Amino acid sequence: MEIIERKPRSREQTRSGIVKTAKSIARREGWQAVSIRKIADAIEYSAPIVYEYFDSKDVLLDEIRNEGFRHLYQEYDRILKLYRDPEKRLYEISVVQWEFARQQPEIYQVMYNLAGAYCTMPVCRSEMMQAVSDIVCQTLFSFIPKSKESIKRLYFQWWALSHGMITLAMLLKDEQPVEQSEQIYCETMRRFVRQLS
């Protein structure tokens, strides 16, 4: 009767289909609901096929995490090319970080193992994360040229402030409207940036 159920797809298409499906399930139902079988169903294959593209679920999550850091890296890079003023640069980077977490929360979650997402690979081993760190440190340096150690401290503080507000805003979004959190975020990051001068 039926000729071909499944549309023929290239390897690349199938691969990105797996990634896309994983993200969409995570967005709708949370990362703890993402399973290999569910992904396989969605892409109209059986479960073992997924293993032809990713050695394990862990590797799949790691890929999505790195995709997230790469996206962030590209955005930061764009900002560095767009603005010369260090103050403007760091503030815009902060805003981009917020918008990324807001628009793609499921990716932000897997990047930091939040909300039940769990990827075994240590975050700090990710090359893309290192690149992101470097680009922010570079911005901080163009701001106030200090010792490497000082820059690292400053970076840790900036990162913690931004990451802390983002994760808390996610956690409290039922109590405290996101718009309000966003306002506090922007104001706080602005003040952090200003105080650096």
Added chain:
Amino acid sequence: MEIIERKPRSREQTRSGIVKTAKSIARREGWQAVSIRKIADAIEYSAPIVYEYFDSKDVLLDEIRNEGFRHLYQEYDRILKLYRDPEKRLYEISVVQWEFARQQPEIYQVMYNLAGAYCTMPVCRSEMMQAVSDIVCQTLFSFIPKSKESIKRLYFQWWALSHGMITLAMLLKDEQPVEQSEQIYCETMRRFVRQLS
């Protein structure tokens, strides 16, 4: 042959045994390795017994989470009774928060759904968490009596800064020694507190 394998225990002993076992597995192997069967094995019962004490794994995690917030509440309360100076109060509260996360990371993780821990119950619905929020807000108010809205903003900033540094320190502990993170934490929190005056 064998008379009684398992030592007789009271209901309370068994219950706290379940909680203790869950925490100890989480500490050793991470929350994703905590299973009802493993807990049951450790307390020398079969799995369904656990359900006589906790309706679900979720409820068990929620209990541990609330235990964490209660512990924090008691510590904060102790500090409020110990010091009168608001600056000292808030700083000591910050330090206690750090020490708690350092000494009982597995509890801190389940409180905020970090590192693969996943408890469905929304954090902000926890009564103990509300009590913790109130006590810090109270401290902030004794600091600078301002509008409720202002205090809430200040609290969000303090919380985000502290929580952000704690989670990042956990994440980066292989790269950045904990002692170093602790030093930056203390310095940053001290500055935050001072700047409030």
Added chain:
DNA sequence: GTCTTCAGTTAACGGTGTTAAATTGAGTGT
């Protein structure tokens, strides 16, 4: 002795990540 009660067990259901084995089917040599 039988009956009830109850703590505790086993067994099961539907799910998970993962892997080995079986199956399908199309292309090729003769």
Added chain:
DNA sequence: ACACTCAATTTAACACCGTTAACTGAAGAC
């Protein structure tokens, strides 16, 4: 036309998970 090969894909299995229903066995009541 038939057999053979080879790759793609699926089925079946393993050991685990949370959870629940059904069962067991012993103690106490009558």
